[in-house]
Amino acid sequence: MSTTRFPSLPKPLFGVSKSWKQYSKERAILHIDMNAFFASVEQAQRPYLKGKPVLISADPYGTPKGARSVAATASYEARAYGVKTGMPLFQAKELCPHAVIVEGDARKYTGISLKFLEILKTFTDLVEPYSIDEAFIDVTNTEHLFGNKVEIAKKIKKLVKENFGITCSIGIGPNKLVAKIASDLEKPDGLVVIEKKDLPEAIWHLPVEAIPGIGRKRMLKMNLMGIHTLKDLALYPQENLRRAFGIVGVYLQNAAFGLDDSPVVPEEKIGDPKSISSASTFGKDTLDEEKIASALFYLTEKAVLRMKRHRLKATVVGVWLRYEDFSSEGKGEKVKQEISTFEEVKYHAFRILERFMPPKKHVRLVGVYLGGLKKIEFEDISLFKSESKKRMVDDLIIETRKKCGPCSLLRARSLIGEKIVMT
Ligand SMILES: [Mg+2]
Structure with missing residues (x-):
C-alpha cells in the first residue's frame, strides 16, 4: 500500500499569486560546489602535488603572453598565501613563489563535470548546472527514495570522493539562494543545513x-x-x-530575508536565444582603430561562447558602432554556410568592421550581433587537428569564464588598449 507523506492541504479560499504547489510542500534544495576544482583534480591525479600550493593556468609558461595569464584555480595551500582565483599569474607568483604551476586541461575538467552531473541525476531529474563545478538539485520529491536531504548530501559527497578523489561543499536550504549561501559557509568539505523555520x-x-x-x-x-x-x-x-x-x-x-522562489531548471529546459549580441562602451570615446578592433575581438568571442553553450550556429553577423553624439550605425552580412566557431565569426565581424574604418567620429560603443541562429543537430567531427584544437581553446575559455568570471581568461588580442567597460 502506498502512503502519501504529505497530506494534501485545503485549497486556499482566495486566489494567490503563487502557484498552489508552492504551499503544499517545503522544498529541499541542495547546492553542491566542488572545492578548488581544477587544482583538486590535479592533486588527486598526481600524488606529488598533494599538500603543495598549486596554481592552474591556461598558459603557465613565462612567455610575454603568460605575464597576463591568470590562476584559473588556486589550491587551498596556495590560498593560505593570499592567492585568489582569477588573480594574474605574476601576482600569484609574488605571493607564493614556490607554488607549482600546472597547465589546465579543459577536456579533463569538462569530462569530470559531466560525470558529476550524471551522479547528481541519480538522485533527481531536477539538476541545474551553475558552473563547471557547481550545481543545484531539487530533491523535494525524491527524498523518500534516497533517504532524507542530509543523507542524500552525504551520499553525494561520498560519490564525488570515490569517483574524482576530491571534496565538495554542500548547502541545503528551502530554496536555491539559501542553499548557495549555506554551501559557501563551510569550505572545503562542508555540509551546512539552513531550515526554513530558522530564517531569516x-x-x-x-x-x-x-x-x-x-x-x-x-x-x-x-x-x-x-x-x-x-x-x-x-x-x-x-x-x-x-x-x-x-x-x-x-x-x-x-x-x-532568505526569500527566493526560483525553480531548479534542468539545462535541457532552458530556452535558446533567438539572437545574441554583445556590446561594450569605451572608458573614453576613441578614434583608435586598434582599440576598436581589440574590443570587437573580445566581444565576438563572448558572443560565440554564448552561442556554443546553447549549441547554436549563426547565419547572420552584424557589427554596430555608436558615436560620441549617440548616433548609431550598423552593418551586417548573411553568411552562406552556418558558422559556429570563433575563427569563422571573427572573419566576418572584422570584414564588416573594415567598412567602418577609419571611424568618421569618435566611437563610444562597439557591438556584435549574431542572428539567424539554428540548433546544431550533430556535432561536426573535425578532420583536422588544428580545427579540434581551436575548439578546445573555445571550450577552455568557456569553462574558465563560467568559473572565474567573464574576464578571467582572455585571448591576448583583446587586452590591447584601455580597459573596456562592459554594458
Ligand atoms: Mg568550487
Whole structure:
C-alpha cells in the first residue's frame, strides 16, 4: 500500500499569486560546489602535488603572453598565501613563489563535470548546472527514495570522493539562494543545513556579500550606506534601496530575508536565444582603430561562447558602432554556410568592421550581433587537428569564464588598449 507523506492541504479560499504547489510542500534544495576544482583534480591525479600550493593556468609558461595569464584555480595551500582565483599569474607568483604551476586541461575538467552531473541525476531529474563545478538539485520529491536531504548530501559527497578523489561543499536550504549561501559557509568539505523555520535570523549575521549578486562594488556602496550585515539590509527602508540600486535593491532586500522562489531548471529546459549580441562602451570615446578592433575581438568571442553553450550556429553577423553624439550605425552580412566557431565569426565581424574604418567620429560603443541562429543537430567531427584544437581553446575559455568570471581568461588580442567597460 502506498502512503502519501504529505497530506494534501485545503485549497486556499482566495486566489494567490503563487502557484498552489508552492504551499503544499517545503522544498529541499541542495547546492553542491566542488572545492578548488581544477587544482583538486590535479592533486588527486598526481600524488606529488598533494599538500603543495598549486596554481592552474591556461598558459603557465613565462612567455610575454603568460605575464597576463591568470590562476584559473588556486589550491587551498596556495590560498593560505593570499592567492585568489582569477588573480594574474605574476601576482600569484609574488605571493607564493614556490607554488607549482600546472597547465589546465579543459577536456579533463569538462569530462569530470559531466560525470558529476550524471551522479547528481541519480538522485533527481531536477539538476541545474551553475558552473563547471557547481550545481543545484531539487530533491523535494525524491527524498523518500534516497533517504532524507542530509543523507542524500552525504551520499553525494561520498560519490564525488570515490569517483574524482576530491571534496565538495554542500548547502541545503528551502530554496536555491539559501542553499548557495549555506554551501559557501563551510569550505572545503562542508555540509551546512539552513531550515526554513530558522530564517531569516539564521543568515542575518552574515555580511552582505554572502548574497550572490553582491560583488565588491555593491558591497562598498552598501557599506557607505551603513549596511554591513544581511540584517542591516533586511531592515533598511525599501524606498532608499530602490533609489540607490533600482529594482535590484528590492530583490536584494528579499534575499536578505532568505526569500527566493526560483525553480531548479534542468539545462535541457532552458530556452535558446533567438539572437545574441554583445556590446561594450569605451572608458573614453576613441578614434583608435586598434582599440576598436581589440574590443570587437573580445566581444565576438563572448558572443560565440554564448552561442556554443546553447549549441547554436549563426547565419547572420552584424557589427554596430555608436558615436560620441549617440548616433548609431550598423552593418551586417548573411553568411552562406552556418558558422559556429570563433575563427569563422571573427572573419566576418572584422570584414564588416573594415567598412567602418577609419571611424568618421569618435566611437563610444562597439557591438556584435549574431542572428539567424539554428540548433546544431550533430556535432561536426573535425578532420583536422588544428580545427579540434581551436575548439578546445573555445571550450577552455568557456569553462574558465563560467568559473572565474567573464574576464578571467582572455585571448591576448583583446587586452590591447584601455580597459573596456562592459554594458
Ligand atoms: Mg568550487
